Amino acid sequence: MKGIDTGDTAWMLGATALVLMMTPALGLFYAGLVRGKNTLNTFMMCVAAIAIAAVTWTAIGYSFAFGDANEIIGGFDYAFLHDVTFAPREDSTIPHLLFFAFQGTFCIITVALISGAVVERMRFGAFMLFAALWSVLVYSVLAHWGFGPGWLFNGGTLDFAGGVAVEMASGFSALAAALVVGARKDWGRQALLPHNAVYVLLGAGLLWFGWFGFNGGSGFGTGQNSVLAFVNTLLCPSAALITWFVLDLIRGRTVTAIGAATAIIVGCVLITPAGGFVSPGWALALGAAGALPCYATIAFRPRTRVDETLDVLAAHGIAGFTGILFIGFFAQKSWNGLSDGLLYGNASQLLDQVLAAVAAPTYAFGMTFLLLKLIGLAMPLRVPAKEEAVGMDVTQHGEEAYVTGEGAILVSTEARGEDSVPAAEPA
Amino acid sequence: MKLVIGIVRPERANDVLEALYRAEVRGVSMSRVQGHGGELDRVETYRGTTVKMGLAEKVRFEIAVSEPFVAPTIEAVIEGARTGEVGDGKIFVLPLEQAIRIRTGDTEEGAVTPVGS
Numbered sequence: 001m002k003g004i005d006t007g008d009t010a011w012m013l014g015a016t017a018l019v020l021m022m023t024p025a026l027g028l029f030y031a032g033l034v035r036g037k038n039t040l041n042t043f044m045m046c047v048a049a050i051a052i053a054a055v056t057w058t059a060i061g062y063s064f065a066f067g068d069a070n071e072i073i074g075g076f077d078y079a080f081l082h083d084v085t086f087a088p089r090e091d092s093t094i095p096h097l098l099f100f101a102f103q104g105t106f107c108i109i110t111v112a113l114i115s116g117a118v119v120e121r122m123r124f125g126a127f128m129l130f131a132a133l134w135s136v137l138v139y140s141v142l143a144h145w146g147f148g149p150g151w152l153f154n155g156g157t158l159d160f161a162g163g164v165a166v167e168m169a170s171g172f173s174a175l176a177a178a179l180v181v182g183a184r185k186d187w188g189r190q191a192l193l194p195h196n197a198v199y200v201l202l203g204a205g206l207l208w209f210g211w212f213g214f215n216g217g218s219g220f221g222t223g224q225n226s227v228l229a230f231v232n233t234l235l236c237p238s239a240a241l242i243t244w245f246v247l248d249l250i251r252g253r254t255v256t257a258i259g260a261a262t263a264i265i266v267g268c269v270l271i272t273p274a275g276g277f278v279s280p281g282w283a284l285a286l287g288a289a290g291a292l293p294c295y296a297t298i299a300f301r302p303r304t305r306v307d308e309t310l311d312v313l314a315a316h317g318i319a320g321f322t323g324i325l326f327i328g329f330f331a332q333k334s335w336n337g338l339s340d341g342l343l344y345g346n347a348s349q350l351l352d353q354v355l356a357a358v359a360a361p362t363y364a365f366g367m368t369f370l371l372l373k374l375i376g377l378a379m380p381l382r383v384p385a386k387e388e389a390v391g392m393d394v395t396q397h398g399e400e401a402y403v404t405g406e407g408a409i410l411v412s413t414e415a416r417g418e419d420s421v422p423a424a425e426p427a
Numbered sequence: 428m429k430l431v432i433g434i435v436r437p438e439r440a441n442d443v444l445e446a447l448y449r450a451e452v453r454g455v456s457m458s459r460v461q462g463h464g465g466e467l468d469r470v471e472t473y474r475g476t477t478v479k480m481g482l483a484e485k486v487r488f489e490i491a492v493s494e495p496f497v498a499p500t501i502e503a504v505i506e507g508a509r510t511g512e513v514g515d516g517k518i519f520v521l522p523l524e525q526a527i528r529i530r531t532g533d534t535e536e537g538a539v540t541p542v543g544s
Contacts, residue, residue, distance in 0.1 A: 190441050386510070389438035398471045407461055407482025411470065 004086075005093035008221030012094045012102055018213025019105035023050050023112045025210055029203025029261065031401075033310050034119055036195040037391025039401035042119045048128050049112035053135045057104040064140035065103065065165075071151035074144045093221055102217060103147070107139050110166045114368075116310030117174035118181045120192075121382045124396045130375055134173065138367050142169045142360055157356040158331060158339060158349065160229055161218035163273025163324040164360040171317015172361040173368035175308055180372040183307030185385050197257045204261035208237060211268040215275040228335060229275030232283035237267025239287030247295050262315060266294045269319035274327045277336040286330075290322040321357050328353030428523040428539060429497045433488040434462060435508035435516040440486040443507030447488075450503040452496055454539065456489040466514030485516060491526055491539045 027046030031039045053061070060079050066089075069075025078084050078100075086095045111131045118127065144150040146157065146164030157164070186192060194200060215233045219226030244263030245255045270290040271283055278286065297314035328350030331341035340346040375381065382388070387395035394400060435443055440457065447455060461482040468479040492500050501518055509515055526538040 186441075386512075389436075391438075394469060394471075398469075399473065400471065403471070403473075404461075407463070407480060408471075408478040409468070409481045411477040411479050 002088065002091065002093050004088055004095060005221060008093045008223075009095065009098060011222050011226075012098050012217055012220060015213035015217030016098065016102045016105055018210045019102065019109065019217065020050070022207050022210035022214065023047075023105075023109045025203050025206030026109060026112050027203070028199050029207060029265075030116055030119060030310055032196040032199025032201075032203060033194045033258075035192060035391075036402060037393055037400075038120045039195070039393060040399055041124065041392035041396050042115070044124065044397065045115035045119065045127055046112040048124070049115065049131055050108050052128055052131045053108040053111045053139075054104055056132050056135045057100075057107045057140075061107055061136050061140040062100050062103065064136060065107075065143035066100075066148045067144075068149050071149070071154060072144070073141055074148055074150075099220065102220075103143070106162055106166055106214070107135055107143070110139050110162075110170050111135050113166075113170035113312055113316060114174050114177055116312040117178040117308045119309050120392060121184050121388050122181050123380060123383050124392075126375060126379055126381045129379075130177075130372060133371055133375070134368065137371060138169060138173060138364055139165060141367075142363065145359070146356065152352075152356050152359065155355065156339070156349070156352040157324075158277050158327045158336075158353065159273045159324065159356065160225070160276040161215045161272045163320040164356050167269050167272055167316045167320025168324070168357070168360040169364045171313045171315075171320060172364040174312035175306070175317065176365045176368040177372055178306055178308035180369060180376065181381050183305065184309070185388050187307040188305070194258055197261075200258050200261045204264040208233075208264050208268055211237075211272075215268075215272060219276055225276035225336060228280075229271075231280055232271050232275045232278065233268065235280055236271035236283045236287035236290075237264050239284045240264070240267030240270060240291040241287075243288045243291040244295065247291070251299070262298065262311070263291060265315045266291055266319045269316050270323045270326070273320060273323040274331075277327050277331045277338070279330075279332055279335045282326075282330040282332070286323065286326050290319060290326065293322055294319050317361065321361065324353050324357050325350075428491065428493055428526060428535070430521040430523045431488075431490045431492060431497065431500045431504070432519040432521065433490070433504040433508065433516065434460065434464075434485050434518075435488065435504065436510070436514065437484050437486045439508045439510070439515075440488075443486075443488060443504055446503035446507035447490070447500070450496075450499040452490060452492065452500050452503060454491065458487050458489075460485050460487045464514060464517065466512075483514065491523055493536045493539050 023046050027043040031043040034042045058081060063076055063078035064074045067074030067077040084096050084100050086097060088094060089096050089099055111134060143165040145152040146159045212230055212233050216226055216230035219229060241260060241263045244259050248255050248259045267287045270286050274286060294314050297318050298311050329341045329343050331339055331349060332344055333340045339349050342350045383395060462485045463482050468481055470479055490500055504518055527534050528538040
C-alpha cells in the first residue's frame, strides 16, 4: 500500500470543492434557460440534489459504488462510512475519506443534471424522492461498473472521469424521465424561451471552471494523467466552441450566446471520459468533431414530441457516448501509460468502449423509467396544470425570483414582539 | 370607435393573443401591470419576513377597434382569459374620441383598421 502524499491530498481537497461548486453553477445555467416564473424551482432542484445525494451517498451509495462484493454492485462494506478513514485505499495516495467526498460530489451533480429534463412541471417532493432513489439505484451501480471494481472497469473499459456514471447515466435517464413525466402543458403550443441568457453563460463559465477539478481530480492526485486531463479540459471545450460558432453561422447566420454556453458544456462532457487517455491534439479533435452529433440532437429534438426540456440527452448523453467511443479509437499508451486505441493498433480497446456505450445507456434508461413509473403510482409526479401556469416558484416554494415588493403587506416579522401592530390592510 | 381594455392573468396572455388573431383583430398593445381584483392573497415568506402579496401580476391589453369589431374583441378576450376562478380579470370598454395613424396621418376608422386586412 502506498502512503499518503500531501501534494496529492492538497489538490484533491481543492478539486472536491471545485466539483461541488459545479452543482450551484448548473442551477444557474438551468435557471437561465427556463421561464422567469420557474427560476427558483429550477435552481432549487440542484440545491436539493446536493442535500439528498450527499446523505444517500454517505449512507449506502458509496458502498454500492466502491465496495467489492461483486462486479454488479458493491455491497454493504462501506455503508455509513464503515472503514472509510484517513488511511488510503489500495493504490491511492489520498485519505479514503477524501476519496469518498470527491466521488460524492460526482453523485450530487449527476442527480442535479437529470432535473433538466423535468423542470417547469415536476413536483418538488416527487423530484426529491426520485433523487434519493436514483442516486442509489442508478448512479451507484453505474459508478461501480465504470469507476469501481465493477465489470466494465475490470473488463478494461477506459472511463477517466465519468462518461458512464455521470454523462451517459444522466443523459439517458433524462430521456426516460421526460417520457414518464410528460411534456410541459404549453410545449408545442407556445414559444418557451430562456429568460436570462447571462445566467446561462455565467453558469456555463462556472461549470467549466469547476470541471478542471472534475477532470483534473479524476487522476486522484497530481500525476501525469491528472495534468493531461486538466489541460485537455481547456482544449476540448474551446474546439467545441469553434465548431458550434460555425454551425450557428451556417444555420442562423449569427453566433448565439446560448449556443456558446451549450458548446462549453458539450466540450467539457466530451473530454470527461477521455481526459487522461488522449493527447492534447486528439482532445482538440474530439471537441471539434464531437460537437456535431450533439448539435444535431439539439436541432432535431424540438421537432419531436419529447419535451426533454434542457437537452440533457444531447449535452450529456450523446456527448458522453461520443467521448467513450473516441477513447476506443484514439487512446495513446505513450500519453496515458495504460492502453492504445484502434488507431494505435489495439482493436480490443474499442470493443471495451462499445460495451460501455451500450450497457450504461440501457441500464440508465430502463431503471429510471421503471423507478419513475413506481414513484408515479405512489404520488403524482407533476403539478396540476393550473399551478404549472401560475409558475413553480409561487406554487412550490411560495417565493418569486424577481419580487418587487410593491403591494406586499407585512404579516409578521419574527424580530418583532407579540405586541406588534398589524400593518395596514388594503383599502 | 371603442377602446377595449382587458386586464388578464399573465399565464393566459398568450391564449388571449391567439384568440384575438383568430377573431382577426390586429393592432394590440399589452403591458405588465400589478393589480388587485378580489382574489385571495398569496402568502410568501422571505427568511423571517412573511408577506401577503396584495397585488397580483396581470397583463393589460389595449385594443382600439371600429364598432363592428367591438363584440368580437370582447368575446376573444373572454375566450382566451377565462379559467372560471376568481382573478380572471376585467374588460373595460371606453368610447374613443379620436385615433390617428402616425405614419399616414389617417384618422378615425382608417387609423384603427390594420393595413393589409
